[in-house]
Amino acid sequence: MYRTDHGSTITAATTVPKELVHKRAVEEVLLTGWEPTGPDAYRVTARWPRVRAAGGGLYDPMLLVETVRQSFPLLSHAAFDVPLGHHLVWDRFSFALVPELLLVDRPEEQDWDDIQLDVLCQDVVRRGNRVCALTLSYMVSRAGEPLATAQTRFTVQAPAIYRRLRAERADAARMMARAVSPGPPIGTARPDAATSQDVALSATDDARRWQLRVDTSHPVYFDHPVDHVPGALLLDACRQAAQALVPSAPVLAVAMECVFTSYVELDEPCLVEAARLPRDPAGRDRIGVTLHQGPETASCSTVVTVVPHPDIPTR
Incomplete structure (x- = not known):
């Protein structure tokens, strides 16, 4: 974030x-x-x-x-x-x-x-x-x-x-009050995070799957009431899942493709799952990230990553 x-x-x-x-x-x-x-x-x-x-x-x-x-x-x-x-x-x-x-x-x-x-x-x-x-x-x-x-x-x-x-879920104040409490942040998702607010993932028993952390006190994504998880937070969770999947070196998201298929609700847990994909034509790593909430697939993303150093030269 x-x-x-x-x-x-x-x-x-x-x-x-x-x-x-x-x-x-x-x-x-x-x-x-x-x-x-x-x-x-x-x-x-x-x-x-x-x-x-x-x-x-x-x-x-x-x-x-x-x-x-x-x-x-x-x-x-x-x-x-x-x-x-x-x-x-x-x-x-x-x-x-x-x-x-x-x-x-x-x-x-x-x-x-x-x-x-x-x-x-x-x-x-x-x-x-x-x-x-x-x-x-x-x-x-x-x-x-x-x-x-x-x-x-x-x-x-x-x-x-x-x-x-949205029916009863259209009430933003009500939905934020019912938001799932964020679990403990994982250290591998955002090694540079200023505070735990900036970490969007919590650990599960599966090393390739995390629970989405939704902190409704975050000053950027929740500077005003909303009735569902903001899309920009979901994109950041995908970027962090790519990092958590390969924690040995810092990665930089240089490209993303995301399709939103349903709202991610504040009052239900959401799972974030990542898997390696074949490298792109330029030889860069590609990570597939899927968000699941209940039986629904709420979002699918492809994150293209590179290691910032020494692959990124100085200008």
Whole structure:
């Protein structure tokens, strides 16, 4: 799980309104602006505080995930007139990044990095004048250099429809109060974790299977009430499962592909299972991660990993 630097560089004057990215704390808002660049095409700008959350002088890949995630509601509300209060539901998400460009350097004149997201909106589905599904494709750059690509598909649900679908589980405060207490954190999932809050896995009797730890006091993933486990937390659990499966060396998630098939509920245990897959054409390790809750498979992911050192050269 990434953490931002709660310093003076992130303020309401330098970010988009926090409501547009579904955040309560302005310190967690990474996006600084947006503008149209063509038909259903937009440029979104962001700033990354110069933190070293992933260890070894690298930006945490989850910072990229959160930057892209914040652009979903921003563009939905600002560009497609989706009213505040509507729910954005992930269907799938993927990214691939250039690991060399995660290296943090620290010029004396600034303590942040400029990030740019060029976004193409595709396969837009509307009911009347209202957008109800959307695919976003991204080219992400850092200081003008190509950093990553990403793609997501999500649906948009009006509050009344969402309440009907979720029934008694639509009450976020009630669901958070019923959340399963997090078990003891494992040390192999996030060796660089600042606190136990940042560890998303608890041990089970199976070395390839863990219980998802959901700490509803986490300042990033639960800065406002939600009625189910946030998708970004599930992605981080997948990244941590890849690390826990190969604990002998630190690994870096350089690519992920994730399909969300059902909500992961707060009030039921969720198991995270990992297995090695054949290496990709570039010879990189691939880990398959599946999340199970009861009889359901809630999410399936493929995590591509590399060892940060010495495979990632300095710039």
